[in-house]
Amino acid sequence: MKVGFIGLGIMGKPMCKNLIKAGHELVVNTHNPNTLKEMAELGATTVSCGREVAEAVDVIITMLPNSPQVREVALGEGGIIEGGKEGTVLIDMSSIDPTESKAISAELAKKGIDMLDAPVSGGEPKAIDGTISVMVGGKKETFDKYYDLLMDMAGSVVYVGPIGSGNVAKLANQIIVAVNIAAVSEALTLAKKAGTDPELVYQAIRGGLAGSTVLDAKAPMMMDRNFKPGFRIELHIKDLNNALNAGHAVNAALPLTAELMEIMQSLKADGCEKEDHSSIVKFYEKMSKVTVTRDEH
Numbered sequence: 001m002k003v004g005f006i007g008l009g010i011m012g013k014p015m016c017k018n019l020i021k022a023g024h025e026l027v028v029n030t031h032n033p034n035t036l037k038e039m040a041e042l043g044a045t046t047v048s049c050g051r052e053v054a055e056a057v058d059v060i061i062t063m064l065p066n067s068p069q070v071r072e073v074a075l076g077e078g079g080i081i082e083g084g085k086e087g088t089v090l091i092d093m094s095s096i097d098p099t100e101s102k103a104i105s106a107e108l109a110k111k112g113i114d115m116l117d118a119p120v121s122g123g124e125p126k127a128i129d130g131t132i133s134v135m136v137g138g139k140k141e142t143f144d145k146y147y148d149l150l151m152d153m154a155g156s157v158v159y160v161g162p163i164g165s166g167n168v169a170k171l172a173n174q175i176i177v178a179v180n181i182a183a184v185s186e187a188l189t190l191a192k193k194a195g196t197d198p199e200l201v202y203q204a205i206r207g208g209l210a211g212s213t214v215l216d217a218k219a220p221m222m223m224d225r226n227f228k229p230g231f232r233i234e235l236h237i238k239d240l241n242n243a244l245n246a247g248h249a250v251n252a253a254l255p256l257t258a259e260l261m262e263i264m265q266s267l268k269a270d271g272c273e274k275e276d277h278s279s280i281v282k283f284y285e286k287m288s289k290v291t292v293t294r295d296e297h
Contacts (some may be wrong), residue, residue, distance in 0.1 A: 001149060002027065004060035005044075006073055006080075007094070008035045011120065012063035014127040015093070015153045017263040020044065022152035027056045038134060050074070054083030059146060062092045066238055067100040074104050084110030089142060091150070093134070095119040098171070099249050100162035101137065105163045114142050116233035117163055118150065119170035123230050131155035135173075137165030174239040178260040178277070180214040183282035188222060188292045197295035198223055218278040224292050227275040235274040237264050 001024050003125045005016045008030035016039065020026055026044035028050070036046045047053055053060055056276060060080055064070050074080045090149045092101065092115060098117070105115040119121055126132045134150050134157040136143050143159045150157040158174045187210075191201040202219045205211065216285055221227065240261045247254040263283045269285035270286075283293055 001025070001199075002057045003149065004028070004057040005063070006030065006050055006053055006060065006179045007063040007069075008032065008039065009091075010124050011127045011132075013039075014124070015061075015063060015132070016131045017042065018045070018153045019149075024149070024152070025046060027053050029053050032126050039133040039195040049078035050076075050080045052237065054080045054085075054088060055114055056068035058087065059086075059089045059127065059149070062090065062093075062094060064094040066094070067242070068097050071100065071104055071275040080112065080146065084108070085113060085115040088113045090115045090147065091118050091146060092116070093118045093120055095170050095174075095239060095242070096167055099106050099246060100135075101167050102164045105138075114139060115163060115247035116142055116146070117166040118157075119166050120154070121170065121267065122155075122170060125230075126155070127153075134158070135160050135166045135169035137167065137169075139162055145183050152263040167242070167245040167258050168246065168259055171239060174236065175243055175254070175257050175260075177214060178236060178264075178280075179256050181210060181277055181280045182263065184215050184219055184285045185222065185292075188281065189288050189290060190293050191262050192201045193290045198285055198292050207256055210219060221278040222281045222292050225293065227279045228273075230275050231273065232274055233264055233277055233279060236277045237261065237268065237273070240264065 003024045003026055005026055005028045008016055013035060015049055019024050028039050028044045029047050040046050060106040062073055074090040101117040106116050116136055118134050120134050123134040130153055132154045134154045136159050147157055160166055188198040189197045207213055223281055240257055243257050244254060285291055
């Protein structure tokens with residue numbers, strides 16, 4: 001399949017490479033000239049704007065930082081809307097505000113351009129090995145048509161509902177992850193402050209109902225003082241901001257999300273925004289005057 005790809009950052013570049021490996025012909029655009037050169041060496045055609053991508057292909061994938069960038073690439077000057085035609089499909093794999101997904105889709109539809117919102121979960125390692133999870137909103141027939149294309153980059157691709165639903169699912173994921181990390185942080189801070197080895201508490205509870213993927217991934221990082229980012233605080237702030245905006249748009253109360261947003265803002269003020277979101281533990285440590293480390297045995 002001839003595929004357009006716009007946005008070749010930490011996630012987009014490996015996803016694009018997986019499409020090339022799968023045998024697709026790629027037409028790409030991104031801000032970074034070095035990345036464009038690298039993709040050209042892999043056989044991709046490079047162009048200078050979204051309009052030129054849309055003129056060359058029937059399906060375009062975007063992987064961009066947030067809602068304003070998606071709006072600009074889709075609807076702005078030199079954007080997809082200028083080069084797209086009746087039957088063109090935009091698959092936006094960025095994590096953005098679902099209300100914006102709906103608004104952008106409505107504008108594109110006026111020109112006969114269809115849109116799926118298809119945000120991903122799994123981070124850079126899963127983008128590299130092609131095992132990201134993709135949650136998709138849009139027309140079911142469009143989803144069915146491009147399911148195999150998405151699977152060339154992913155471990156799972158799940159249809160969630162009409163346009164915007166993919167991003168609703170992604171925001172639900174991000175709320176659960178944030179609150180879960182905070183609960184782990186609070187619990188291990190209690191253990192340390194009470195004089196009980198956090199490592200032994202972790203081992204005692206991980207096999208029960210409190211056990212989770214988040215607990216197993218983040219508790220060791222906290223105790224190792226390893227805050228090298230798998231997912232940065234500043235990106236989680238972006239997602240929680242989108243969740244709060246989406247919640248306000250439909251009158252859904254999100255009190256825990258709001259609290260986690262304030263915790264992350266405090267961490268950003270302390271200079272931790274580039275760290276992994278496991279550094280949420282630092283907020284609790286600061287309040288309790290303790291550091292969550294393993295005891296010496």
